[in-house]
Amino acid sequence: MGHFLEKEFLPLLEEEGVEVLEFRETGWKNRPTFRLIVDRRDQELSIGDCVLLTRKLQRHLNEHTLAAGDWRLEVSSPGIGYPLQRPWQFRKNQGRLVKITYLGETGPREVTGRLMTVQESGIEVETAEGLMPVGYGNIETARVLPEIQSSMKGTKQR
Numbered sequence: 001m002g003h004f005l006e007k008e009f010l011p012l013l014e015e016e017g018v019e020v021l022e023f024r025e026t027g028w029k030n031r032p033t034f035r036l037i038v039d040r041r042d043q044e045l046s047i048g049d050c051v052l053l054t055r056k057l058q059r060h061l062n063e064h065t066l067a068a069g070d071w072r073l074e075v076s077s078p079g080i081g082y083p084l085q086r087p088w089q090f091r092k093n094q095g096r097l098v099k100i101t102y103l104g105e106t107g108p109r110e111v112t113g114r115l116m117t118v119q120e121s122g123i124e125v126e127t128a129e130g131l132m133p134v135g136y137g138n139i140e141t142a143r144v145l146p147e148i149q150s151s152m153k154g155t156k157q158r
Contacts, residue, residue: 005034008066009057013038016053018045021078021085030069037078041088045077084142090118097145100125103138112145 006023013020022037038053039045054075061067084090084098098115100123101108111132117124122135 005061005066006036008060008064009036012056012060013053016049016056017041018049018053021082027072031071032067032069033072033074034067035074035076037076037082039078039089039092041092050075050077080144080146082143084144087118087120087136090115090123090142093144094118097147098125098142099145100134100142101140102134103140108140 003023003025005025006020009023010020017040018038019041020036020038022035024035025032026035027033036057038050054073057075058073061071061073084093094115094117096115097112099110099112101110103109111125111127111134113125113127113132115123116126116131122133122138124131124133126132
């Protein structure tokens with residue numbers, strides 16, 4: 001947490017049950033863009049939630065004159081490909097298909113499987129070879145993979 005605006009926004013976001021996953025400032029000095037990626041621990045964050053959060057933070061910026069110039073503010077949810085980093089993110093995605101890059105005994109390894117168990121020390125992923133434990137300290141990257149479900153399931157084809 002380096003940027004003073006991130007610290008300014010934290011209490012407002014906590015009121016809404018939202019945590020900051022990423023804060024970036026891009027653009028130019030007189031035309032900055034503040035980008036926040038936020039999520040809730042226990043439930044999904046909708047587009048409508050992001051719109052309401054954006055308005056709340058914009059009002060705060062304007063009322064307290066915290067940003068000079070012509071600035072923009074963007075608040076979004078992490079999306080399916082966003083890396084899982086915190087234990088609560090793993091818990092929230094339990095049961096989903098994930099791709100994990102982890103540090104194995106002989107170097108980096110990659111595994112794809114279903115995230116089955118989330119514990120204090122790490123996770124367990126169900127792979128074709130069975131249940132595989134991975135400690136949080138060994139995880140280099142972890143991402144949820146999209147799954148396509150057929151709408152034809154259960155219908156008869158002629």
